[in-house]
Amino acid sequence: MTKKSYKSQSSLISNDSGSREATRLEILRNYQILDTPKEQAFDDLAKLTAYICDTPIALISFIGADRQSVKAEVGGEGLHNLPRDIAFCNYVMLSEDLLEVEDAANDVDFQYNPLVVGKQKVRFYVGAPLLSPEGYPLGSLCAIDMVPRRLNEQQREALRILAREVVAHLELRRARLQLEKEKTQLFELLRPSTNKPDTVAAEEQYTEIFVRQEQKLVRVVTADITYVEALGDYVNIYTDRERLTVYSTMKELESRLPNRDFARIHRKYIVCLGRIIAIETDTALFETSKTTTLSLPIGNSYKAALLNRLNLI
Structure with a gap:
């Protein structure tokens, strides 16, 4: 055959x-x-x-x-x-x-x-x-x-x-x-025109970020942010007044927040250093408002870097 x-x-x-x-x-x-x-x-x-x-x-x-x-x-x-x-x-x-x-x-x-x-x-x-x-x-x-x-x-x-x-x-x-493409374009559009050194300009341009809420872009002043929480494909951004849920990653948020003011303390959390009031073993206690506090875990891989950034005596 x-x-x-x-x-x-x-x-x-x-x-x-x-x-x-x-x-x-x-x-x-x-x-x-x-x-x-x-x-x-x-x-x-x-x-x-x-x-x-x-x-x-x-x-x-x-x-x-x-x-x-x-x-x-x-x-x-x-x-x-x-x-x-x-x-x-x-x-x-x-x-x-x-x-x-x-x-x-x-x-x-x-x-x-x-x-x-x-x-x-x-x-x-x-x-x-x-x-x-x-x-x-x-x-x-x-x-x-x-x-x-x-x-x-x-x-x-x-x-x-x-x-x-x-x-x-x-x-x-x-x-x-x-x-991500739109955020990059917006970031470039809002980039300040300055003759100052890049490091100085970078610090200035991160004093506020824009996040997408449904069909609009919302400006968030970074000084108002208390902490950021990972939630699957989304992140929650907590401020003194509200919680904003946006489609992003912790890596992306960490790159946008002022490095001098924020620190990654856990794979799920980024906190404002100025809000921390106590460190107890593997937990950070910090202020979320003038009247409330919150405890969050500190990941082992982040603890040393966090302690190095605190003014320890």
């Missing part, structure tokens, strides 16, 4: 593309997700996919112009940077719903695919398309096994939900990147 060669359906995809494919690739580029380091949120969703589908491999991957880029994985060695025309993920792009291949070795569209006849020996594949809010397919959330299998309806629905979660995290990531 003559061995047949694999014939991809890339021509179908490219024919369907035209200006639509160009738009899809532009949307994908705007997410700035290709070839980026691991991120916990995406890793967790890949793990959940493998668990729910009971497979040794799960991937979150995106399809670029000519290859597949894997963002998160469980298993999946040898499935990175696959040519687009052999990646199963590429076929999910043509699907309005899940693409489920129970036994690729007996499937007319995949039985000669290099991933099936090669060392990977892929047999089962199920993928949910990752659709942008505009409706463009960006890639897939998929589960893979080396033995034939079939999902039940509960597993399929769970996979659809997880795919929507992946896109939600993509949108959150894009919003964060856009906010």
Whole structure:
């Protein structure tokens, strides 16, 4: 029997593309997700996919112009940077719903695919398309096994939900990147024009910061800040009068606050040095207002630096 060669359906995809494919690739580029380091949120969703589908491999991957880029994985060695025309993920792009291949070795569209006849020996594949809010397919959330299998309806629905979660995290990531860009632009706009040395100008420009609250930018005078608290992807900024919750990181806030006035005392806390009234073992007691005090833990890795900055006798 003559061995047949694999014939991809890339021509179908490219024919369907035209200006639509160009738009899809532009949307994908705007997410700035290709070839980026691991991120916990995406890793967790890949793990959940493998668990729910009971497979040794799960991937979150995106399809670029000519290859597949894997963002998160469980298993999946040898499935990175696959040519687009052999990646199963590429076929999910043509699907309005899940693409489920129970036994690729007996499937007319995949039985000669290099991933099936090669060392990977892929047999089962199920993928949910990752659709942008505009409706463009960006890639897939998929589960893979080396033995034939079939999902039940509960597993399929769970996979659809997880795919929507992946896109939600993509949108959150894009919003964060856009906010950081706007903050940088605003920072440059507000940078004082001065001939003073850079170190002096830097101290002056940090006397106030701007934070985004819904659709507006709010100015916060740093002298009013008592402490900053990390809260997942957000931080709480506490002042004498209010609490402001903003999408940022502790590293970002620490770089914006005047170094002479604030100190990181814990991975979760930055405090105003002028508010500290006592240090007891691994705890700092400080004033949050004229009438109230608060105790916060001091992390072991921050304690020595904190003590060096206090005027000890």
